[in-house]
Amino acid sequence: MTDTTVTTTKKDWSSDQEVRWCPGCGDYSILTAMQLLMPEIGTSRENTVFISGIGCAARFPYYMNTYGIHSIHGRSPAIATGLALTRPDLDVWVVGGDGDMLSIGGNHLIHALRRNVNLTILLFNNQIYGLTKGQYSPTSEVGKVTKSTPRGSIDTPFNPISLALGAEATFVARTHDMDRGHMQEMFRRAHDHKGSAIVEVYQNCNVFNDGAFAAITKKDARTEMLINLTHGEPVRFGADGARGVVLDNGVARIVDVADVGVDALVIHDEAAPDPSVAFALSRLAGDRHSPTPVGVFRAVEHEDYGVSLNAQLAAAQADAGPGDLHALLHSLPTWEVS
Amino acid sequence: MTSTEERSTDIREVDRIVVRFAGDSGDGMQLTGDRFASASALFGNDLATLPEFPAEIRAPAGTLAGVSAFQIQISDHDIHTQGDAPTVLVTMNPAAMKSDLPKLEPGGTVIVNTDAFEDxxxxxxxxxxxxxxxxxxxxxxxxxAPMTELTKEVCKDIGVKPRDAERSKNFFALGLVSWLYSRPTEPTMQWIREKFAGKDLVIAANEAAFKAGHAFGETAELSASRLTVRPAHLPAGTYTNINGNTALSWGLVAASQKAGIPIFLGSYPITPASDILHELAKHKNFGVRTLQAEDEIAAVGSALGASYGGHLGITTTSGPGVALKGETLGLAVSLELPLVIVDIQRGGPSTGLPTKTEAADLMMARYGRHGEAPLPIVSANSPSDCFDAAFEAVRIALRYRTPVILLSDGYLANGTEPWRLPDVDSLPDIPVEFASGPNALNEDGEDVFWPYVRNDDLARPWAIPGTAGLTHRIGGIEKEDGTGNISYNPENHGRMVALRDERIKLVAESYPATEIEGDADGDVLLLGWGSTWGAITGATGRLQRAGHRVAHVHLRNLYPFPNDLGEILQRFEKVIVPEMNLGQLSAMVRAEYLIDAQVISKVTGQPFTTGELVTRIEEMLR
Structure with missing residues (x-):
């Protein structure tokens, strides 16, 4: 990351490529949020890299006037890992959808998270395969009827936040494409986090899965359906904060505050070393029609993998001196022939 | 028996000996063979080794499946293989005798641990x-020799429990063989002290067992069997005994140093390639970063990401791993970034024979990606040659900005030979240039940077993130020639396919002239690649001595072929291709040059011997 603040505008961050998502796609608002946020972050375009896999979301790098790779399906966390470990001076962002990151690339995602590689990972979750025209995804709900599940999906979906917490992620957050300010806040915090950060973005696919999150993200529903997690505050939501969350034998349960009193509510601690409470909160998003937490579930400090790796290199050089090729070639027993 | 041989001080001199150590997997035969090789190397012999062991870490003790063997040829002249039939077989148990006695030459010597021959x-x-x-x-x-009992006996006095003492019996065998063949003892003693430093009882037990074996030879009137092999007359220089995986690792480090960019290795453990990961992980002071990735795909992906960032991205694996990396290799072809993929081939398909050698990945290296996705292929000829082959693979990758597949195999990986160390100053520099400014004019006449503008080698600029003014996006989707923007234009795709093909063919212009060993104007050409080099070189000599007019060409570069290869092949009446597959190079040569190249196949998990090659070639020449 650069130390000097660079002054830029949204236009500087927009590439000359025509954006080719479907009209009305949630990806547009995410792109705008990002292009507006970048000048505020104050980094430089040349030190910023976006890496993606395959899918609608994965077209994202083409539209950012930075360095970027639109790679192959599922592999973006792996490619980004190699870049981040060799170039700690860069801001490396990874962008992908639920199919890319959780299905074909699930293995790379969980390992990038548990290693704590310095990556900012944006998971656009629309609960459907868009680019292949409408098959169910690993986050689609049971019973979903799609072209590949004419009698309804029988797959149990992933909860991406639960998965990330289980994978030892050090920064985990959720936002949605209807609230630019909230997206920017989450993206900024994820960017500033040392190590791997993942932000799940509920994103509407208006062609193949329209309105998937409408019951919780449309303006008039948010008060009753979105639980804003605020560090150090009781977890409560609804008009006048009438509802809240308690822990009942380790299970998060929604209650009326009037019934239990404020003191019974969970105090959100995103920095808790143990992710158990964060995991319990993540289970509240059981379907898309009940109150769902958004915000930062977990933000803990842990050594960034690249820092540890480069520290080992520095220690090796301090111990053995810089590499001496002649000495290396003579490091096994040798003999002279004259 | 002559009178001189009756005297214990007299030792018969021979020009070479082939010793095979065979025992159970738990008997330490690989270590024993390795120590014998090191002592022989320090003594000045030329040598070549072949370790053979089962894939199981501990196969059922005492069974044929559990036999582990190590064959070594030592000689007083230049040799290229581990030898055909052993002249001496050390058998530590009945299973080893059952499996390996048929390999022993008629009249050869068998050394037996009689204690293991119970019901x-x-x-x-x-x-x-x-x-x-x-x-x-x-x-x-x-x-x-009752090796187990005698070892226990000498260990008793130094306080080692019989059960622990038994583990030292391989040092008894080594001591005995060292006495029989007049090997220097001090290097082994020193090695024992260093290897087991801090474990005084283990050092004492192993030293005692070794000395007991040595003394057994002296006292058991075995003088008639005593032989020695004088040091070989090798070219002057400093030598070390090296295996292929170590030489390959050092070649990568050397190339990185000469290019001035650090190595990033992404690798997933796989036999027989893991030792390269282990070796490179040791050299962090050379700026080498290693990542043990979550899988083969992440291994190559992370290496490609490192290359994108301006490092030397490398991934090491064996055939199954190359299969998994295929899609990423296609991306690397499309992105036109440097990358080295090391394939230590093993028996296939599928899990196949993980610890046995085979060279059947050539077609996969050449064609194993979807679409038209050519990339250069380099292969190594001998354990020490892995150093040069690795250097060459890096040279091509960096100069031509392309993924390169480097083929070695299990035989080269673990086999050893003396290597005359190169003077590091004589190794050529590998120039690396990163793009630093605009390289094109847009429609408005402004200076811009386009990622797919090409140089004389048809390589595109290596424009690494962090460079101001060069921001650009690349990807696996077809790109417009020049600008690199996404393009679905039909003519553009045809042009890009042709450019990717042509630019890899240009690599051949950087090769030296192809070397022809033997009778360059002869009747028969033996065309080889990879680890068959030693056996074919030996066979060429023997066939020439038998009156045949034979030449040998061994290919370093398997794609693109050298530009002079077609003309060379046309000169010979007969072209024979010995290879450890069903005929992959021969098929490629037939397709490329329309010549009747004949294959000699061997796919048994074991390398060719010189003798069998000579026999099969003579049959074809009849």
């Missing part, structure tokens, strides 16, 4: 009677 072990090996007693060994010189 249970005999039954496990499938012997109805004890082969030491039933005439099985008639015609061989037999040296028997």
């Amino acid at each position: 249970r072990n005999l039954a496990k090996a499938g012997y109805d009677a004890n082969p030491i007693e039933d005439g099985t060994l008639d015609g061989y010189t037999v040296i028997t």
Whole structure:
């Protein structure tokens, strides 16, 4: 990351490529949020890299006037890992959808998270395969009827936040494409986090899965359906904060505050070393029609993998001196022939 | 027997000996062979080794499946293989005798640990009677020693428990063989002290066992079997005994140093390639970063990401791993970034024979990606040659900004030979240039940077993130020639396919002239690649001495082929391709040059011997 603040505008961050998502796609608002946020972050375009896999979301790098790779399906966390470990001076962002990151690339995602590689990972979750025209995804709900599940999906979906917490992620957050300010806040915090950060973005696919999150993200529903997690505050939501969350034998349960009193509510601690409470909160998003937490579930400090790796290199050089090729070639027993 | 041989101080000189150590996986035969090789190397012999071991870490003890063997040829002249039939076979148990006695040359010497030849072990090996007693060994010189008991005996005095002492019996065998073949003892003693530093009892036990074996030879009137091999007349220089995986690792480090960019290795453990990961992980002071990735795909993906960032991205694997990396290799072809993919080939398909050698990945290296996705292929000829092959692979990758596949195999990986160390100053620099500014004009006449503008080699600029003014996006989707923007234009795709093909063919212009060993104007050409080099070189010499006019060409570069290869092939009446597959190079040569190249195949998990090659070639020449 650069130390000097660079002054830029949204236009500087927009590439000359025509954006080719479907009209009305949630990806547009995410792109705008990002292009507006970048000048505020104050980094430089040349030190910023976006890496993606395959899918609608994965077209994202083409539209950012930075360095970027639109790679192959599922592999973006792996490619980004190699870049981040060799170039700690860069801001490396990874962008992908639920199919890319959780299905074909699930293995790379969980390992990038548990290693704590310095990556900012944006998971656009629309609960459907868009680019292949409408098959169910690993986050689609049971019973979903799609072209590949004419009698309804029988797959149990992933909860991406639960998965990330289980994978030892050090920064985990959720936002949605209807609230630019909230997206920017989450993206900024994820960017500033040392190590791997993942932000799940509920994103509407208006062609193949329209309105998937409408019951919780449309303006008039948010008060009753979105639980804003605020560090150090009781977890409560609804008009006048009438509802809240308690822990009942380790299970998060929604209650009326009037019934239990404020003191019974969970105090959100995103920095808790143990992710158990964060995991319990993540289970509240059981379907898309009940109150769902958004915000930062977990933000803990842990050594960034690249820092540890480069520290080992520095220690090796301090111990053995810089590499001496002649000495290396003579490091096994040798003999002279004259 | 002559009078001189009766005197214990007299030792018969021979020009070479082939020793095979065979025992159970738990008997330490690889270590024993390796120590014998090191002592012989320091003594000045030329040598070549072949370790053979089962894939199981501990196969059932005493069974044929569990036999682990190590063959070594030592000589007083330049040799290229581990030898055909062993002249001496050390058998630590009945299973080893059962499996390896047929390999011994007629009249050869068998050294037997008699303690292991009891009923249970005999039954496990499938012997109805004890082969030491039933005439099985008639015609061989037999040296028997109760190695286990004698080892326990000498260890008793130094306080080692019998169970622990038993583990040192391989050092008894090594001591005995070292005495028989006049190997220097000090290097082994020193090695024991260093290897087991801090474990005084283990050092004491191993030293005692070694000395007991040595003394057994002196006292058991075995003088008639005593031989020695004088040091070889090798070219002057400093030598070390090296295996292929170590040489390959050092070649990568050397190339990185000469290019001035650090190595990033992404790798997933796989036999027989893991030792390269282990070796490179040790050299962090050279700026080498290693990542043990979550899988083969992440291994190559992370290496590609590192290359994108301006490092030397490398991934090491074996055939199954190359199969998994295929899609990423296609991306690397499309992105036109440097990358080195090391394939230490093993028996296939599928899990195949993980610890046995085979060279059947050539077609996969050449064609194993979807679409038209050519990339250069380099291969190594011998353990020490892995150094040069690795250097060459990096040279091509960096100069031509392309993924390169480097082929070695299990035989080269673990086999050793003396290597005359190169002067590091004589290794050529590998120039690396990163793009630093605009390289094109847009429609408005402004200076811009386009990622797919090409140089004289048809390589595109290596424009690394962090460079101001060069921001650009690349990807696996087809790109417009020049600008690199996404393009679905039909003519553009045809042009890009042709450019990717042409630019890889240009690599051949950087090769030296192809070397022809033997009769360059002869009748028969033996065309080889990879680890068959030693056996083919030996066969060429023997066939020439038998009156045949034979030449040998061994290909370093398997794609693109050298530009002079077609003309060379046309000169010979007969082209024979010995290879450890069903005929992959021969098929490629037939397709490329329309010549009737004949294959000699061997796919048994074992390398060719010189003798069998000579026999099969003579059959074809009849």
